[in-house]
Amino acid sequence: MKLATLKDGSRDGQLLVVARDLKTAAIADGIAPTLQRALDDWNFIQPQLEELYNRLNAGRAAYSFEFDPKNCMAPLPRAYQWADGSSYVNHVELVRKARNAEMPDSFWHDPLMYQGGSDDFIGPCDDIVAGSEEWGIDFESEIAIVTGDVPMGVKVQHARDHILLLMLVNDVSLRNLIPAELAKGFGFFQSKPASSFSPVAVTPDELGDAWKDGKVNLALRSSVNGMLVGQPNAGVDMVFSFPQLITHLCKTRNAKAGTIIGSGTVSNKDASKGYSCIAEKRALEMIALGEPVTPYMKFGDSIKIEMLDKNGKSIFGAIDQSVVEPDW
Known part of the structure; x- marks a missing residue:
């Protein structure tokens, strides 16, 4: 699984799930708003992120968009x-x-x-x-x-x-x-x-x-x-x-x-x-x-x-x- 953080004007940004080929991404705020929040409850949140990751790789994720590293904060x-x-x-x-x-x-x-x-x-x-x-x-x-x-x-x-x-x-x-x-x-x-x-x-x-x-x-x-x-x-x-x-x-x-x-x-x-x-x-x-x-x-x-x-x-x-x- 690949995770990133989108710049959104806040201190901690928005958690993204990124496709394996790094071409597309999906916002994961319905699962966890930030990466730190996901890490704080990893055993519960990780399987949900993994499911989104699998959908993204299969081209079935709703509201996916082109991934651009220039729009990213540090993870x-x-x-x-x-x-x-x-x-x-x-x-x-x-x-x-x-x-x-x-x-x-x-x-x-x-x-x-x-x-x-x-x-x-x-x-x-x-x-x-x-x-x-x-x-x-x-x-x-x-x-x-x-x-x-x-x-x-x-x-x-x-x-x-x-x-x-x-x-x-x-x-x-x-x-x-x-x-x-x-x-x-x-x-x-x-x-x-x-x-x-x-x-x-x-x-x-x-x-x-x-x-x-x-x-x-x-x-x-x-x-x-x-x-x-x-x-x-x-x-x-x-x-x-x-x-x-x-x-x-x-x-x-x-x-x-x-x-x-x-x-x-x-x-x-x-x-x-x-x-x-x-x-x-x-x-x-x-x-x-x-x-x-x-x-x-x-x-x-x-x-x-x-x-x-x-x-x-x-x-x-x-x-x-x-x-x-x-x-x-």
Whole structure:
């Protein structure tokens, strides 16, 4: 099943059910007004949404219309919690190596995770507004899950049962603001503006056999200004699976329905697969050349993030954004 949120002038938009081919959609307000409302009572509401989804795919849904990602908010325009991990330790290792910093051995068996801002996500085709190019504007292509209610202390073998939806993420980062923030020893804040998400969130069954062991075994494609710069396989070199990330998050707390957990920047050890953020490309250049060459994003630059199935069809729709100056 594929779900989206239509812009309607409100904070949380209207819940849409979207056809598998992403061509048509139907408003689901007769079942649940918003995605968060559906997640709050998933066991009751999910079968009703699934029935509408089946009718839509069969061309029998009343009042269906053409689906346009430009009219979408993030599937969850705001969420109770957004926790981003760093499952692809290769990415962390490269970035640290570029600045001659040793990586603690614990990073290989204890996930990194931070809590980001979740009150104001960006729509999949909305502009990335940045105050200055000097801030080091970067994209980060990731995958995220949305959970139902998860109890504190959940075991890994049970955590997968709490994964309700998956999405793509652009975890926008302002690289030149990060060093000073981390030096304070209190984590990211100004350096992590609002993230954006794919047009649709999908249930795990939509991935077929690509969804295995709590990982998505497909290439995540990133294109800057129309040029493909990376297509690493998200199931390769993922040290911590999504169930492991859930277990890490819930070691000392419950997670409520609508919690979003990110994978971190998708990265493969095979450098021929390209990169999912400019910082990793610059790290490789620093290691090889002694200095970074690739610039961060400028005003007018675009980023497109998408995942295709084995038949070349888009699964989540594309995050397709431009970087712009603020109008204030």
